[in-house]
Amino acid sequence: MTPQRVTLITLGVEDLTRSKAFYNALGWVDTRPQEGVVFFQMHGVVLGLFGRKDLAEDQGRPGATLGTGAMTLAQNFPTEAEVDAAYAAALAAGASALKAPQKAFWGGYSGYYADPDGHVWEVAMNPFWPLSPDGSLTLPED
Amino acid sequence: MTPQRVTLITLGVEDLTRSKAFYNALGWVDTRPQEGVVFFQMHGVVLGLFGRKDLAEDQGRPGATLGTGAMTLAQNFPTEAEVDAAYAAALAAGASALKAPQKAFWGGYSGYYADPDGHVWEVAMNPFWPLSPDGSLTLPED
Numbered sequence: 001m002t003p004q005r006v007t008l009i010t011l012g013v014e015d016l017t018r019s020k021a022f023y024n025a026l027g028w029v030d031t032r033p034q035e036g037v038v039f040f041q042m043h044g045v046v047l048g049l050f051g052r053k054d055l056a057e058d059q060g061r062p063g064a065t066l067g068t069g070a071m072t073l074a075q076n077f078p079t080e081a082e083v084d085a086a087y088a089a090a091l092a093a094g095a096s097a098l099k100a101p102q103k104a105f106w107g108g109y110s111g112y113y114a115d116p117d118g119h120v121w122e123v124a125m126n127p128f129w130p131l132s133p134d135g136s137l138t139l140p141e142d
Numbered sequence: 143m144t145p146q147r148v149t150l151i152t153l154g155v156e157d158l159t160r161s162k163a164f165y166n167a168l169g170w171v172d173t174r175p176q177e178g179v180v181f182f183q184m185h186g187v188v189l190g191l192f193g194r195k196d197l198a199e200d201q202g203r204p205g206a207t208l209g210t211g212a213m214t215l216a217q218n219f220p221t222e223a224e225v226d227a228a229y230a231a232a233l234a235a236g237a238s239a240l241k242a243p244q245k246a247f248w249g250g251y252s253g254y255y256a257d258p259d260g261h262v263w264e265v266a267m268n269p270f271w272p273l274s275p276d277g278s279l280t281l282p283e284d
Contacts, residue, residue: 001169002228005184007279008216008264009148027143031281042147044186044278052212059214059254059262060241067209070194071261072201074150086144099202112201119213120201122150136186137149139173 006045009073012052012066013117019049022116025093043136052117068118076137077125080109086123087111095121148187151215154194154208155259161191164258167235185278194259210260218279219267222251228265229253237263 013019020030020038031039038049056064077083083101090113091097101111101123110124131137155161162172162180173181180191198206219225225243232255233239243253243265252266273279 002217002231002265003277004168004170004182005217005277006151006187006189006215007218007273007277008266009151010214010216010264012212012214026146028146039281040146041281044274044276044280045148046279046281047148055212055214058241058252059211059264064211066212068212069201069206069208070154070197070210070259071213071215072152072154072197073148073213074152075144075147076149089144099200110200117212122152122201123144124150131149132186134186135145135147135149137188138186139181139183139188 008046008048010048010050010055011115011117011119012055013049014052015116016049016051018116022094023047023049026089043134068114069120072112072120072122074122074124076129076131077123078131080125083109083111083123083125087113090121090123150188150190152190152192152197153257153259153261154197155191156194157258158191158193160258164236165189165191168231185276210256211262214254214262214264216264216266218271218273219265220273222267225251225253225265225267229255232263232265 028040040047052066056062056066087101095113098112098114101109104110108124108126110122112122114120170182182189194208198204198208229243237255240254240256243251246252250266250268252264254264256262
């Protein structure tokens with residue numbers, strides 16, 4: 001049995017400077033500089049950027065080709081307008097468009113973009129999932 | 143500018159039943175059943191399991207082959223013994239071993255495993271990163 005939590009999300013990137021610039025262009029502030037890694041504090045979770053080759057080595061499989069796309073990170077927003085604004089901000093920062101925000105079959109509104117390394121972000125409004133005032137998400141009881 | 147946050151992490155999986163069973167075997171409790179998707183509440187963040195084909199379609203690129211490995215999710219623990227226990231629990235639940243927990247060059251202790259679809263989890267103890275009582279992580283000030 002392990003605790004039901006995640007404390008650090010690490011994105012393997014080709015060019016740390018390029019990736020740091022991309023996330024800084026979203027307005028995100030990284031912590032104090034460290035050699036070979038960049039951290040962004042979120043609410044109770046940290047996002048890290050780390051060289052993709054270094055990450056493969058750290059995972060115990062040096063030289064492995066690590067893939068992207070099958071794990072997505074989502075930012076939820078209270079309104080469709082905020083989803084549109086976040087999507088536009090990401091494209092302006094250099095993201096690749098995957099799907100422009102649109103009505104989703106499940107009753108919400110959602111779009112997708114990819115960061116410079118193909119890491120996929122969703123921006124969404126889910127009317128059934130109210131956000132906490134601090135922007136964190138706790139699923140409502142039935 | 144977008145808020146510096148993630149609210150939902152989605153893992154694209156081949157077999158939802160198999161993946162749900164894997165995470166349940168870690169002792170994790172999913173929320174009420176929904177068609178085609180499984181959710182686990184974490185502290186302020188939700189982990190979702192969703193069909194890999196469905197995810198590719200949702201991302202606006204039906205038929206795309208989505209890769210894994212270049213984004214890792216980490217669970218931090220206060221002690222090496224807890225890292226060892228979490229790693230053992232994951233293997234017992236059917237995870238693939240990538241790297242057994244060992245001393246890391248940065249002064250901590252870390253191991254890696256992969257879930258049934260190749261999504262990579264790290265289990266680690268970082269002596270410079272004290273966890274909050276609720277298990278969340280806020281990086282210390284300098």
